[in-house]
Amino acid sequence: MNYFGLFRAIVCVYDTSMKHVDVIIIGAGIIGCAAARELSRYQISVAVLEKEYDTGFGTSSRNSGVVHSGIHYRSGTLRAIHAVRGNHMMQQLCEQLQVPFKPTGKLTVAFDRSQCEELKVLKAQGEANGVPGLEIIDVERMQRLQPGISGIQALYSPSTAIISPYELTIACAESAHHNGVEFHFGHTVSAIDRAEDGFIVHDAEGLCPIHAAIVINAAGLYADSIAQMAGIQGITIYPCKGEYYVLDKRLGDQLDVLIYPVPGHHSSGLGIHLTQTVDGNILIGPSTAYSDSKEHTGTTSEILRALRAAGHTLLPTLSEGDFIRTFAGLRPKLNPPEVGGFGDFILEDHDRFILLAGIESPGLTAAPSLALEIVALVRSHLSLVEKQHWSGTLPARERFLELPLDRQQQLVEQDPDHGSIVCRCEGITKAEVLQAVDRIIGPVTYTGIKLRCRSMMGRCQGGFCIPRIAQLLEEERGITMDQQQLKGPGSPMYHRHLRPEESTS
Amino acid sequence: MRQLQHVDIAVIGAGPAGLAAAAAARSAGAAVIIIERDDRAGGILNQCIHDGFGLQRFDCALTGGEYAHIDELACRDAGVELLTDTYVSSIERTESGFALHTMTTGLISVITAAAVILAMGCRERTAGAISLPGTRPAGIYTAGTAQRLTNMQNIMTGSRFLIIGSGDIGLIMARRVTLEGGSVAAVTEIQPYPGGLDRNIRQCLTDFSIPLYLETGIVEILGTDRVTGALIAPVGRDGLLDTTRSTHIPCDTILLSVGLIPENELTRSLDAVMDPVTGGPAVDEHLMTSVPGLFACGNVLQVHDVVDLVSQEAAHAGTCAAAYLRGERAEKRKTITLQAGEGIRYVLPQSMSAQGSTLLSCRVRKPMEDVTIQIRSGSELIYRQQLPYVQPSEMIQIPLDLSETAADTSVEVHCVRT
Known part of the structure; x- marks a missing residue:
């Protein structure tokens, strides 16, 4: 325990009235922060508990930053519904929060006839999901969108975009904080007791227990242990690592549009590809490897070697001096390694305990939409009256x-x-x-x-x-x-x- | 208010290269300004409190600060204007030369110059650049950054160190942290030979009983919040690390000394032709780049081993830039290209005018004994020199006179066994 924690614990002993808030959100990743911002519109008290010392230090800052269109998800699933709605909401949200948003569009590229058939299936699925503007395009159009691209046909999804995932997380938290949401960092939830009118949430650091009418589990990789604390069995999160390289900005202008391969049927990721960032770097990755640890975001020499090889193939002008950093993120997967692929998101209301689990890709895209759904669930328990003075915008941050x-x-x-x-x-x-x-x-x-x-x-x-x-x-x-x-x-x-x-x- | 200022020659960077170039250009009659982003002149020499600088030029061992001070005084006495705390945010070509957009506290301004000498030096390769596997906890620094923190900001970065790479700054820092009560578990080097100078191996490692593990690399950095150690392993027969023979080295700090990269973002923005091996611009014997009026010297051009040679090269660039302004440089004659041949990694300058002469710099690819450096133009041998021992960490310089060599030919430098 640090000194600050000790101090708080001592204060707690003498504080006879337990702290109470209407809603506790566990986890200050993109889901927790987007939900906090939506809830901050109403006259309720909201506290976000986060084990790290900042927002978005986990999976939310360790991904490709792509706002997906929604073509890849089976119709009717939560992933499909929230990806399409989230995509639709994202640009406006980014404008309000002064977060860079770049509409790039995406090409899913087929290299042979069978993959061309896959493109038709993806297009039909995307259209059923409500993805706008999908087109199957030929080599000539592909070349116009991205000179030098290989492949024989591609599915063009114009609504795909890129954002800075950590800036969005930070900005959602900042907006929520300006509107009265409390953030408690270095606060690891260790136990959740059901009380008559809600929950008592304890922490590992020996800070004060907090009473809340509603608890939202947005703990990402730890959604399973938090669910278990609330008495919900049967959820297991399998961390699945994705490693990346960040490339020098020198190469940033070589990519105009996002380019993905046609995904394999049982793949747990969308394949190693190049993604430009809103800041002008290029990312190579992510790899896909299940991991034993929910904390270990280290990179490995074998995978880095494979990523470098892929990078040299995809970007012929790449030189060794262009690799400036490596990083890894952990996908919170519901499917165990032997099953692979993607499970659907879980968003359930267990009598005032709102469970979110398995929010892997397209979780970033889905976040604004999931936040609305969370508000709807909270509304079924609490009366939500809008604040008179709520401001959802942040001042411009100029570079x-x-x-x-x-x-x-x-x-x-x-x-x-x-x-x-x-x-x-x-x-x-x-x-x-x-x-x-x-x-x-x-x-x-x-x-x-x-x-x-x-x-x-x-x-x-x-x-x-x-x-x-x-x-x-x-x-x-x-x-x-x-x-x-x-x-x-x-x-x-x-x-x-x-x-x-x-x-x- | 935006300020406008015009000079004959703008020098970017007030490290040893910039100071020597400016002094030489000024003494040749040009009006010179040096633009330096740090708060004082001297560049990286300011953080080099050890001695050994100036052995060739002054025949005595100075500290980095002392060495820089001599050149700074020479600039001041000659009337060179020095702008510190000033950053060149961009540079562009104009009809009469160049326009440099600069920033300093409270002021952005434009400086126009008829010629520009690039002397920005180099930066250190990072953990990302060498694809260092493992986590990214606190306690990983490049050796030069740690040197600045230690020698200029009164900060000890750690207590038990592992130094990755045997470049000179890493070796100097191994001794430095040991003298300050820290311990150095080891220095690892992926190559079969050290990256730094022999004298630094002796004086910084051997004299302090610090082990140097050659052909050894990093399997994984350990630690989540602060570094707790690293797994190291020898290079196996397949050229990859043999992880079956890995060793755990406990430490709280990692220093990286794995190479230097010339800092050429401004150079690239002017579309100067670059040499992919040196990482610097390609130059002729006047150290002028492919952009007329744009000169380069010091570590921005090629990474040097000792500062004495930086000063020598930079003074030449300054003299040539001043001559260029006086229009003394003869119209562009047909050129000779200089190329690295067998056993040679790079040659500088990359081109020369026919009938010209130059001080050629080159480096060998690997350490060799009993070699002959041969310079050939086609089948004709125009220079040969026998050397008992050569290694990549020691630059070879050769005075080369091409007065007999025809234009439009290619000259190759080779290093072969005698």
């Missing part, structure tokens, strides 16, 4: 180097820190880094800063800016070296001052 000169001029005059570059690779200014620091709801961490402003995300991976951020945090925000953490308590960036007598802190 200095992407602005026109006259706007840059204006900003520098307003705040001189706009002229000072902290991250040379991404061109992030001191003002932008400090804005990111100040936007963080929980403890300030390097990963939190990175996900909010892209500092440390470029080709030098923080080599240049980490020493400068260390200094900024100390001098501008009073966070001394010994308090600086990568991703929360327990992940100290530095060991000690070399000459304590010379330190300023």
